[in-house]
Amino acid sequence: MAETHINTISGKPLESQEYLINMGPQHPSTHGVLRLLLTLDGEIIHKVEPHLGYIHRSIEKMCEKDSYTQIVHLTDRMDYLSSHMNNEAVSLAVEQGLELEMPERVKVIRTIISELTRLSSHQLWWGVFGMDLGAITTFLYGFRDREMIIDIFEETCGARLTMNYNVPGGLMFDIHPNFQKRTKAFVAHFKQKLPEYDQLLTGNVIFELRTKGVGILSKEDAISYGVTGPSGRASGFSNDVRKHNPYSAYSQVEFKEALSEEGDSYARYKVRIQEMWESLSIIEQLIDNIPEGDYKAKTKAVIKLPKGEYYQKVETARGEFGVYIISEGGKSPYRLKFRSPGFSNLSALDHMAKGAKIGDLVVIMSTLDLVIPDIDR
Amino acid sequence: MYDFKSLTDSIHTSLSAGLSPIMVTIIEFVIIAFAFMILFTLLGLILVYAERKICAFFQLRLGPMRVGKWGMAQTAADAVKLIFKEPLVTKNADKFLFNLAPFIIILSTFLALGAMPFAKGLHALDFDIGVLYLTAVSSIGVIGILIAGWSSDNKYSLIGAMRSGAQVVSYELSVGLSLLTVVVLAGSLQFSEIIASQEAGWWIFRGHIPALIAFVIFMIAGTAETTRGPFDLPEAESELTAGFHTEYSGLKFAFFFLAEFVNMFIIAGIGATVFLGGWMPFHIGNWEGFNRVMDFIPPLFWFFGKVTFLIFLMMWFKWTFPRLRIDQLLRLEWKYLLPINLVNILVMAFIVLKGWQF
Amino acid sequence: MDQEQLKETVLSVAPETEFEETGGFLNVTIPSARLHDLALHLRESEDTLFDYLFCLTGMDWPEYMIVVYHLKSTTHGHSIVIKAKIENREKPEIDTVSDIWRTAEFHEREVFDLFGIVFRNHPDLRRIFLEDDWMGYPLRKDYVDEVNIIEL
Numbered sequence: 051m052a053e054t055h056i057n058t059i060s061g062k063p064l065e066s067q068e069y070l071i072n073m074g075p076q077h078p079s080t081h082g083v084l085r086l087l088l089t090l091d092g093e094i095i096h097k098v099e100p101h102l103g104y105i106h107r108s109i110e111k112m113c114e115k116d117s118y119t120q121i122v123h124l125t126d127r128m129d130y131l132s133s134h135m136n137n138e139a140v141s142l143a144v145e146q147g148l149e150l151e152m153p154e155r156v157k158v159i160r161t162i163i164s165e166l167t168r169l170s171s172h173q174l175w176w177g178v179f180g181m182d183l184g185a186i187t188t189f190l191y192g193f194r195d196r197e198m199i200i201d202i203f204e205e206t207c208g209a210r211l212t213m214n215y216n217v218p219g220g221l222m223f224d225i226h227p228n229f230q231k232r233t234k235a236f237v238a239h240f241k242q243k244l245p246e247y248d249q250l251l252t253g254n255v256i257f258e259l260r261t262k263g264v265g266i267l268s269k270e271d272a273i274s275y276g277v278t279g280p281s282g283r284a285s286g287f288s289n290d291v292r293k294h295n296p297y298s299a300y301s302q303v304e305f306k307e308a309l310s311e312e313g314d315s316y317a318r319y320k321v322r323i324q325e326m327w328e329s330l331s332i333i334e335q336l337i338d339n340i341p342e343g344d345y346k347a348k349t350k351a352v353i354k355l356p357k358g359e360y361y362q363k364v365e366t367a368r369g370e371f372g373v374y375i376i377s378e379g380g381k382s383p384y385r386l387k388f389r390s391p392g393f394s395n396l397s398a399l400d401h402m403a404k405g406a407k408i409g410d411l412v413v414i415m416s417t418l419d420l421v422i423p424d425i426d427r
Numbered sequence: 428m429y430d431f432k433s434l435t436d437s438i439h440t441s442l443s444a445g446l447s448p449i450m451v452t453i454i455e456f457v458i459i460a461f462a463f464m465i466l467f468t469l470l471g472l473i474l475v476y477a478e479r480k481i482c483a484f485f486q487l488r489l490g491p492m493r494v495g496k497w498g499m500a501q502t503a504a505d506a507v508k509l510i511f512k513e514p515l516v517t518k519n520a521d522k523f524l525f526n527l528a529p530f531i532i533i534l535s536t537f538l539a540l541g542a543m544p545f546a547k548g549l550h551a552l553d554f555d556i557g558v559l560y561l562t563a564v565s566s567i568g569v570i571g572i573l574i575a576g577w578s579s580d581n582k583y584s585l586i587g588a589m590r591s592g593a594q595v596v597s598y599e600l601s602v603g604l605s606l607l608t609v610v611v612l613a614g615s616l617q618f619s620e621i622i623a624s625q626e627a628g629w630w631i632f633r634g635h636i637p638a639l640i641a642f643v644i645f646m647i648a649g650t651a652e653t654t655r656g657p658f659d660l661p662e663a664e665s666e667l668t669a670g671f672h673t674e675y676s677g678l679k680f681a682f683f684f685l686a687e688f689v690n691m692f693i694i695a696g697i698g699a700t701v702f703l704g705g706w707m708p709f710h711i712g713n714w715e716g717f718n719r720v721m722d723f724i725p726p727l728f729w730f731f732g733k734v735t736f737l738i739f740l741m742m743w744f745k746w747t748f749p750r751l752r753i754d755q756l757l758r759l760e761w762k763y764l765l766p767i768n769l770v771n772i773l774v775m776a777f778i779v780l781k782g783w784q785f
Numbered sequence: 786m787d788q789e790q791l792k793e794t795v796l797s798v799a800p801e802t803e804f805e806e807t808g809g810f811l812n813v814t815i816p817s818a819r820l821h822d823l824a825l826h827l828r829e830s831e832d833t834l835f836d837y838l839f840c841l842t843g844m845d846w847p848e849y850m851i852v853v854y855h856l857k858s859t860t861h862g863h864s865i866v867i868k869a870k871i872e873n874r875e876k877p878e879i880d881t882v883s884d885i886w887r888t889a890e891f892h893e894r895e896v897f898d899l900f901g902i903v904f905r906n907h908p909d910l911r912r913i914f915l916e917d918d919w920m921g922y923p924l925r926k927d928y929v930d931e932v933n934i935i936e937l
Contacts, residue, residue, distance in 0.1 A: 071582045079665040093586070093753055103914035110899075111923055111934075146809075182665045184656055184750025190486035256657055256749050273837050273859055276888035287859065289837075294862075359807045361840075361855070372840050374853075385924075387842040389855075397891040408586070408666050409752040426914060 067091045075104050079182045079412045082422030086399075086411075093407045098400045106426040113386040118144045118218050118353045121386065126212035128390060129424035131171040132366035134163050137216035142297055143362035143373045144218035145347075147355040154299075155343040156220045161299040162233065162336050163206070163215060164364075165329040169240070170199040171367035172322050172329075175419050179319070180251055182416040183260055188250055195243050198236045202229065218353055220346030233337050237330055244326060252323070261316040265402040265414035268313055275401065276394035279369025281418050284321045285313035291365040303335045318417040354381050368392055368419055392424040431548030459551050463540060467689060474688040475502045478742055485746040512677035517580050520674065524578035529675070529682035531571030536686045538564035539693045544618045546706045546726035557618040558610055561697060562603045565652070568686065569595040572654075572661060575683070576671040587670025590753055591654055591661030597760040598658075601648035604768040608641035608775045609634070609701045622705040629704035635783070637775040642702045644764055644771075646740065649694035651756070653687060656745035660753055695737035699730060703737075706730040791865060794833055798826045810855070810866040817852075820869040821880035827856065827865070828885050834858045835865065838882070841892035843900035845925045850877045850902060871902065881907040899924040 074080040083104035089097035125136035177192025207215040272285035290307040292300040308324035310317035355377035363372040369391030378384040483490030491498030544550040576588020613624040651658040662670035672683045706726030799819040805812040827835040840855035854867040871877040881904040883890040893904045894913040901922035
C-alpha cells in the first residue's frame with residue numbers, strides 16, 4: 051500500500067483505518083469483468099467505486115455505421131441473457147419509424163420467446179445467487195431447467211444465446227413445428243421444479259439471515275437512481291414496461307406486476323421468483339393461441355428510417371431497456387443510444403453497500419443481477 | 428474378540444529380541460510414522476473422491492467419470508498434477524513464513540491423527556489427558572492459516588486469515604465444552620477409557636437429552652473448526668477468491684487441501700469416539716444374541732462406518748447450506764452455542780451426580 | 786398534466802423554449818444555461834414531479850451539441866424530453882443535474898467520456914469507460930481514429 055495513504059485513483063486521502071482493495075476485474079462474484087475499488091475498514095465497506103470499460107466495445111459508435119438489420123445483431127452482445135428482448139427493442143423502434151403494423155402471429159411469438167428468455171435469465175440468476183452465497187448446488191439446479199429453454203431456442207432459430215430471432219419487420223424464421231409441444235412440456239416441467247427452488251433456498255435460516263435487511267434501497271432512491279426491473283420493483287417502484295407501455299402482445303395477457311415494499315435483498319429475490327411464476331402464466335395464456343399468418347411483414351431490402359427521433363423501451367430481465375434512434379433519413383442512424391438497465395442499477399451499488407460487510411456486497415451485487423457487457427456496451 | 432494388542436505386542440517382543448531398547452523405540456517410531464503417512468495419503472485420496480462424488484450426487488451430476496472406473500483414479504491423477512505444478516511465490520511474500528505455513532497445518536493434523544483410537548489396541552498415543560491433548564493440537568492449525576494469510580502479501584489472504592482466526596478460536600470453545608459434557612459422563616479424559624465406558628451403550632443414547640445437545644453442538648462447532656461450508660468464511664471463494672490460500676499453488680496448496688479433508692476426518696473421528704462409542708459395536712441392553720452378532724463385525728469396520736456417516740453429514744451441510752456472514756458466525760457461537768453449552772454441562776453434571784444416566 | 790399544460794409550465798421557467806413532438810414525447814429545446822433551473826422546477830413542482838430520469842445522453846450536431854434528458858413522472862405518468870443546446874462545440878459546458886437525479890452521476894460521466902461535455906459541479910467527473918489518457922471523444926462526429934476504426 052502507498053505510504054502516503056492517498057487513494058491513487060480519486061486522489062482523496064484515506065482515513066487512518068481504511069485500506070483499499072480491488073475486487074475484480076477477475077473475481078468470481080463480479081460475474082464478468084467488473085472492477086470495484088473498495089474502501090474498507092476491516093470488513094466494513096466505506097465506499098464502492100466501480101471502474102468500467104474492460105469490455106467497452108463502443109457499440110453505439112458502430113451503430114452509426116451499420117444498417118438497421120445489422121444493429122440488431124450487436125444488441126445480443128450487450129445483455130446476452132436477455133438477447134431476445136434487446137433485439138425486440140431495436141426491431142420495435144425501427145418498426146415504429148416505418149409505421150409498420152406487425153402481424154398478430156409475430157407479436158405473440160415475440161412475447162412467448164421474450165418470456166422464455168426472462169425465465170432462462172432468472173434461472174441463471176437464481177443459480178448464481180445461491181453460488182455467491184456459498185450454496186453451490188443451486189447453480190446446477192438452475193442450469194438443469196435453463197437447458198430446456200435453451201434447447202427450445204436452438205431448435206427455433208439455431209442459436210442458444212445470441213439469438214437474432216427478431217429482425218425489423220418480423221421474425222427471421224417461422225417457429226419450429228415442435229415449438230408449442232416443447233414449450234408446453236417445459237412449462238409443465240418447470241411448474242414442478244420451481245417449488246424446489248423455494249425448498250433449497252427460500253426457507254433456509256442462513257439464507258434469510260444473509261438477505262433480509264441487507265442492501266436496503268428505498269423507493270425514492272430507486273427512482274432517483276433509475277433502478278428498474280425486479281431490483282426496482284422490490285423497492286416498490288412500479289416500473290414494469292410490460293404494464294405501463296405494453297408492446298407486442300402484452301396487452302392481451304393478464305399478469306401481475308411483482309412488487310414488494312421492503313427493498314432489501316430478500317425482497318429482490320422474492321420478486322424474481324414471483325416473476326418466474328408470472329412468466330409461466332403468460333406463456334400458458336399464449337402458447338395455444340398463436341394466430342395463423344405471416345411471420346414477417348413486408349419490408350424493403352434496405353431499411354431507411356424517415357427523419358426523426360424514435361424511442362422504444364422494453365422490459366428485459368434486468369429492467370428497462372431503451373433504444374433511442376435519431377435518424378436523418380439514411381440507412382443508418384445519425385445517433386443511437388442504448389439505455390441499458392444494468393448501468394443505472396450499478397450506479398446505486400455504492401449507496402446500497404455503504405456500511406455493509408464484504409459478504410453483503412456480494413449479495414447486493416448478485417441481487418442487482420448485473421451483466422457487465424450490458425453496462426459497458 | 429478383535430484385539431490388536433496381541434499384534435502390536437508381538438512386533439514389540441520380536442524387535443526387542445535382537446536390538447537395544449533405544450533402537451526398538453526408534454524403529455517403532457518409524458513404523459508408526461510410516462503407517463500414518465500412508466493413512467494420511469489414503470484418507471486424502473478417498474475423501475476427495477468421496478466429496479466429489481457426494482457433491483455430484485447432490486447436484487444432479489455424475490462427478491468424475493473419465494479416469495479409471497467411475498473416475499476412481501481421478502484424485503490420484505489430480506495429486507500427480509499438483510506435484511508437478513510450479514510452486515509460485517508472490518514477489519513481496521515473506522518467503523520463510525510462506526513456506527512454513529502449510530507444514531504447520533499438516534503438523535497439527537498429524538498430531539491430532541495420532542491420538543485417534545481406530546480399534547482396540549490400534550492406538551498410537553493413548554494419553555490420560557487425550558481429550559485435552561486433541562483440542563490443544565488441533566488448534567495449532569489456525570496458526571498456520573494466520574501465517575499463510577499474513578505472509579502471502581495479498582489483502583484477500585489477510586482478510587481470510589483474520590476471519591479464520593476469529594472463527595477457529597471462537598468455535599474451539601464449543602468443541603471443548605461439548606466434549607467435556609461427555610467427559611463428565613465417562614469420568615475420564617483418556618480416549619480408551621471413554622470408549623470402554625460405552626460398552627453398555629453409546630453415550631449419545633445413554634446421556635439423555637444433554638448428550639444429544641452436546642453432539643449437535645459438537646457437529647456444528649466441529650464443522651466450523653474445519654472451516655468447511657457453511658462456515659467456510661476464511662476461503663469464501665465468492666467473496667475472497669480463495670481466502671488464505673489464494674497465493675498457494677502446487678504441492679503447498681495440496682497440503683492445505685489435504686489438511687482440510689483430514690481435519691474433517693479427525694472431527695468425525697472424535698465425534699464417533701466420544702459420542703458414538705468409537706470402535707464399540709452397537710449393543711442393545713440384554714439382547715444377548717443380537718449383541719453377539721454385532722460383536723462379529725470387526726471394530727475397524729465400526730469405527731470407519733461411524734466416521735463415514737459423520738463425514739457424509741458434514742458434506743451434506745456443505746452442499747446444501749449457504750454461507751454465514753462473519754458477524755452472524757460469531758454471534759451464533761458467543762450468543763447461542765456457548766451459553767447453551769454451559770447450561771448443558773451443568774445439567775449433565777447434575778444428572779451424573781444423581782446417577783440418572785442409563 | 787397534458788402536453789399544453791406542460792408547455793406552459795416549461796415556458797414560465799424558460800421563455801426561449803422551442804417545442805417539437807417526435808418519437809412519442811414532448812420535446813423541449815432550451816439553451817444550456819436554463820437547464821438546471823428548469824430541471825429543478827420540473828422535479829420539485831407538485832404538478833409536474835418528474836422524479837425519474839430514465840435516459841440521459843449527448844448528441845453532436847455540426848454546429849452545436851445537445852444533452853438529451855428523458856424524464857418521467859412516476860406519480861402523474863407523463864413524460865418529457867429536454868434537450869439542452871450547447872452552442873460552444875469546442876468547449877462544451879453545462880450544469881450537472883446529478884444533485885437532482887442521482888442516476889445522472891454515471892450518465893453524465895459517460896457523456897463526458899464520449900462527447901467531452903463538461904458538467905459543472907459534478908461530484909466526480911472522470912472518464913468512465915475509456916482510460917484517463919485517451920485522446921479525443923469517440924462519439925463526436927469529427928473523431929478520427931485510424932487505428933481502431935475501420936472505414937468501409
